[in-house]
Amino acid sequence: MFSNTREPLTHSEGSDDHVNYSFRIGALEQQVILLTNQLQETKATENRIQGTVEDLFNRFNSSHSHLNNNTSTRPSSPPVEPPILQHMFFSGLPNELPPFLYLIDDHMPSIHHKFNTEQRCINWIACHFRPCNKQTAATCSAYNWWISVL
Known part of the structure; x- marks a missing residue:
């Protein structure tokens, strides 16, 4: 009936399996190389984005501190004193x-x-x-x- 053992492969069948495995391994190696290259490109893009964000953050802080310095050093006009209040007096009594x-x-x-x-x-x-x-x-x-x- 059925047996759990496989019949021995002939020479031509064994070499076909070997070729298929070699082909699959080669295809997997190419996919690994492709994924590695994509990962490196992604990391390079991430580094560029991070550098851009840091540059923008530094520019924002520089502009913000520049604005703070300008507003604090800008001469302000003297405040207008309130008028004398007619209903308020003290004669000394x-x-x-x-x-x-x-x-x-x-x-x-x-x-x-x-x-x-x-x-x-x-x-x-x-x-x-x-x-x-x-x-x-x-x-x-x-x-x-x-x-x-x-």
Whole structure:
């Protein structure tokens, strides 16, 4: 019936199998060479892309730092000081002091950035040392005190 043993090959059949194996091995070697070349090309492309990305990143950082340097060194126009507030005054009377200080404290956070220096800010506050009837500041005791401090 059937046996698990194979009949011996004749000389011509054995050489055909050998040729087929040799042909297959040669084809596989060519595929390996082709894949190796493709892998090398892919790695070279990856390296070029990585170099381009690094170059773009460096240019971006350079531009960003250049912009930061330009904006910090650019001379800015002096801020416009706020006008004298007509409803805010201090003539030197003790009962006027708490409302005056409250108004100054209330307005300062929104206008403090408009002064070049602390001295300009203090002088702006001192401009409010006047009587409520808007007479000249020279007749106001708070203004006279301020001038004596200066």
